[in-house]
Amino acid sequence: xxxxxxxxxxxxxxxxxxxxxxxxxxxxxxxxxxxxxxxxxxxxxxxxxxxxxxxxxxxxxxxxxxxxxxxxxxxxxxxxxxxxxxxxxxxxxxxxxxxxxxxxxxxxxxxxxxxxxxxxxxxxxxxxxxxxxxxxxxxxxxxxxxxxxxxxxxxxxxxxxxxxxxxxxxxxxxxxxxxxxxxxxxxxxxxxxxxxxxxxxxxxxxxxxxxxxxxxxxxxxxxxxxxxxxxxxxxxxxxxxxxxxxxxxxxxxxxxxxxxxxxxxxxxxxxxxxxxxxxxxxxxxxxxxxxxxxxxxxxxxxxxxxxxxxxxxxxxxxxxxxxxxxxxx
Numbered sequence: 001x002x003x004x005x006x007x008x009x010x011x012x013x014x015x016x017x018x019x020x021x022x023x024x025x026x027x028x029x030x031x032x033x034x035x036x037x038x039x040x041x042x043x044x045x046x047x048x049x050x051x052x053x054x055x056x057x058x059x060x061x062x063x064x065x066x067x068x069x070x071x072x073x074x075x076x077x078x079x080x081x082x083x084x085x086x087x088x089x090x091x092x093x094x095x096x097x098x099x100x101x102x103x104x105x106x107x108x109x110x111x112x113x114x115x116x117x118x119x120x121x122x123x124x125x126x127x128x129x130x131x132x133x134x135x136x137x138x139x140x141x142x143x144x145x146x147x148x149x150x151x152x153x154x155x156x157x158x159x160x161x162x163x164x165x166x167x168x169x170x171x172x173x174x175x176x177x178x179x180x181x182x183x184x185x186x187x188x189x190x191x192x193x194x195x196x197x198x199x200x201x202x203x204x205x206x207x208x209x210x211x212x213x214x215x216x217x218x219x220x221x222x223x224x225x226x227x228x229x230x231x232x233x234x235x236x237x238x239x240x241x242x243x244x245x246x247x248x249x250x251x252x253x254x255x256x257x258x259x260x261x262x263x264x265x266x267x268x269x270x271x272x273x274x275x276x277x278x279x280x281x282x283x284x285x286x287x288x289x290x291x292x293x294x295x296x297x298x299x300x301x302x303x304x305x306x307x308x309x310x311x312x313x314x315x316x317x318x319x320x321x322x323x324x325x326x327x328x329x
Contacts, residue, residue, distance in 0.1 A: 001026055008293050008294070009293065009294040010284070010293055010294065010295050010327060010329070011038065011294055011295065011296060011297050013327055013328060013329075014159075014295065014296055014317075014325040014326070014327045015325060015326045015327075016323070016324070016325050017035070017043075017045050017125045017323075017324040017325060018322065018323060018324075019035055019037060019318070019322040019323070020037070020039075020305065020322060021037035021038055021039045021041065021321045022037065022038040022319075022320050022322055023035050023036065023037060023304050023305050023318025023319060023320070023322060023324055024036050024037065024038045024059060024062070024197050024304060024305065024317050025059070025062035025305050025318075026305035026306060026307040026317075026318050027062070027064035027307050028064075028307055028308070028310060028314070029044075029064070029066075029067070029068070029069065029082070029083040029314070030066070030083050031046070031314075032044055032045070032046035032083060032239065033045045033046070033307070033309075033314070033316035033326050034064075034069060034081075034316075035215070035305070035316065035318045035324055036054075036059055036062045036069070036071065036305070037059065037322070038058055038059060039058070039059070040049075040053060040054055040055030040056060040057055040058060040059045040073055041053055041054065041059075041076075042054050042069065042071070042081055044085065045316065045324070045326055047203035047284065050085050050168050051084050052081055052087060054069075054071050054073070054079045054081055054087060055071065055074075055075050055077060055079065055173050056073075056075045057073050057075040058073060058074045059071055059072075059073050059075045060073055060074055060097060060098060060099055061070050061099060061100050061101045061110075063101045063102050063108075064103065064307075065103045066310060067082065067083070068080045068081060068082045068083075068103075069081045070090075070101045070103050070108055070110075071101065072098025072099065072100065072101045072266070073097075073098060073111055073131075074097045074098075076095060076096045076097070076098065076112070077089050077092045077098065078090045078091040078092070078101060078108075078110045080108075090108065090119065091110065091117065091119070091125075092175065095168060096113065097112060097113075098110050098111070098112055098113040099111050099113075099133065099134060100116075100134050100135070100136055100137045101137065102137040102138055102139050102146070103139070104140075104143070104146070105139070105142055105143065105144070106120060106121045106144065106146055107119060107120040107121060107136030107139070107144055107159075109137050109138070109139065109146055111134035111137060111148075113133055113134070114129050114130055114131070114132060114133055114134065114136060114147075114150075115127050115128070115129045115130075115134075116128045116129075116134055116146070116148045116157070117237060118146060118157070118159040119142075119152070120144070120159075120160070122135075124226060126159045128155070128157050128159070129152060130147065130148055130150045130155050131150055131152055132150045132151035132152070132173075133150065133151075134148055134149065134150055134171065135149040135150055135151075135172065135174050135175040135176070135188075136148075136149035136176040136178075136188065136189075137149070137175065137177065138177045138178050138179055139179075140178060140179045140183055141181055141183060141215060144158065144159060144160055145157070145158050146155065146158075146159065146206070147177045147178075147179060147186055148177075149174040149175060149176070149177035149188050150174060151172070151173050151174070152169060152170070152171065152172075152174075153167060153168045153169040153170050153174060154168045154174060154177060154186055154188060154198070155167050155168075156168065156169075156186070157292050158309065167253065168186065168198045168203065170171055170196050170198075170205065170284050172190050172192060172196070173183055173190060173191035173192075173194070173285060174188040174189075174191075174290070175188065175189045175190060176188060176189040176216075176218060177189075178216075178218060178220065178227075179215055180220055180224045180227075180240055181220055181224035182224050183200070183224065184199065184200055184201065184240075184243070184245075185198065185199060185200065185206070185240060185245055186227055187206075187208075187227060188313060189214070189215045189216065189218060189229075190214075190215075190217070191196045191214065192214070193209070193210075193211040193212065193213055193214050193215070193231060194207065194208060194209040194210075194211060194215070195207075195208040195209075195218070195227075195229065195238075195318075196208070196216055197246075198247060199243075199244075199245060200209045200262045201243075204244075204247075205216045206245050206246055208238055208246060208251075209254035211229075211231040211232055211236070212231070212232055212233070212260075213231050213232070213260060214231060215229045215230055215231035216230055216259075216261065216262070216263075217229065217230040217263045217264050218230070218264065219264050219265055219266040219273075220240070220266060221237075221266045221267075221271055221273070222266060222267060222268060222270060222271060223271075224240055224241075225239065225240060225241045225271070226238065226239060226240060226241075226252070226271075226273075226287060227240055227246075228254075228264045228266060228273050228275075229264060230260075230261040230262055230263060230264055231260075231261065232253075232260065232261060233255055233256060233258060233259065233260055233261070234252060234253040234255055234256040234257065234259055234261065235253070235254045235255055235261050235273055236251050236252075237251055237252040237253070237254060237273075237287065238251045239252070241249070241326050248255030251301065252287070253289055254273065254275065254285045254287070255283050255285050255290075255292055256276050257277060257281075259277045259278050259279045259281070259298075260277065260278045261275055261276070261277055261278075262276050262277060262278045262302045262303050262304065263275075263302075263303045263304060263305060263306050264276070264306075265306040265308055265315070266308075267308055267311060267312050268308050268311070268312050269311075269312045270286075270312060271286065271287040271288060272284055272285065272286050272287065273285050273287065274295065274306050274315055274317075276296075276302075276303025276304075276306055276317065277298070277302070277303060278302040278303075278329050279298040279299075279300055279301075279302070280296065280297075280298045280299040280300060280301045280302065280303060280319055280323070281294070281296060281297065281298040281303075282294075282295040282296035282303055282306065282317050283295055284315075295315065295317065295327055296317050296325055296327075299319070299321075299323060301319040301320050301321035301323060302319060302320050303317060303318070303319055304318055304319055304320045305318040306318070312329075313329050314326065314327060314328045314329060315327045317327070
C-alpha cells in the first residue's frame, strides 16, 4: 500500500455508517466489514447491511479469522458467526461470562472465570484452570500452543501434549496477550501502565514502561519487526527485530498529538499502522518515515476498534458512540 510522503487526507473515501450501539470490536469476513456492538449485535456493513443478534446481552470478547467471527458474551455463550450471517452456539454455560475468546489454525479457545477451554476442530474439549480470572488468550501462530494471561504472569499450554504447562512469572495483573509472529516472544498488556514480555528461548524478561495510561491496544507489524501500542499521546512502537527484543533500545513514536491514542491496527502486508485517537481521529502512518494520511476526521468519540481487510486494501473504523466508517484504499 502506498502512503504519500506529504500529509494528505483520505476522508472523502470514508463511507460512514451510523450504528445503534458502541463498537467494541471489528473484523472482516472476506470483503465484508463487520462491527461488533456492545449490545450483542454484529453489524455487517457490506453492500447489503445485516444485523445478527449473536448474544442476548453484552458482547464481551471477539476474535476472527477469514471464515468466521467467534464471540463471547455475558449470556454464557460462545457463538461462531459466518459470512452469510448464520450463527452456531459452540458452547453455553448459563450464569457464566465468556471473558475471552481466541481462534487458532485448527482450534478455538475461550474462558469463563479462571478456566480456559480448548476446543479442537476434531476431538474433545480440554480445560485448564489458572490462579485467577483469565485476562487474555492467544494462540501461537500456525500452532495449537495457547498463551493464557492471568494475575502473576502467563501460562503456556499445549492442550494436546502431556507436558505440564509452562508458567512465565511476573507480578501484577496481565490482560491482553500476544505471541510475536516469529514465535520468539510473548507480550502482555498489564493493568498498570506497562507491557511485559518474555523471550521464550531463555525466559528473559522485557519490561516496557513509561506510559501515561494503561495500554488497551497492541499489534505486531507485518513480519514482526515492531509492536505498536496505544496508551500515550502517540503510537509507541517497540523494536522486536533482534534476538534480544526491545531491551536496551528506544521505541519509535509516530503521529504525536495532544490527544491520546486509543486503538492501533497493523497493515497485514506493509509496515503501515492505522492509529485511532480518543477524539475519533484516525490516521495511516508509514513506519519508515512517519508519513501520515488522515483517514477519519475527529468527532469527539474515541476510536474503539479497527480492522484491516486481509489484502490490506480496506480498513474499517468504529467508535464508542456507534459512528463508524469503511475506508477502501
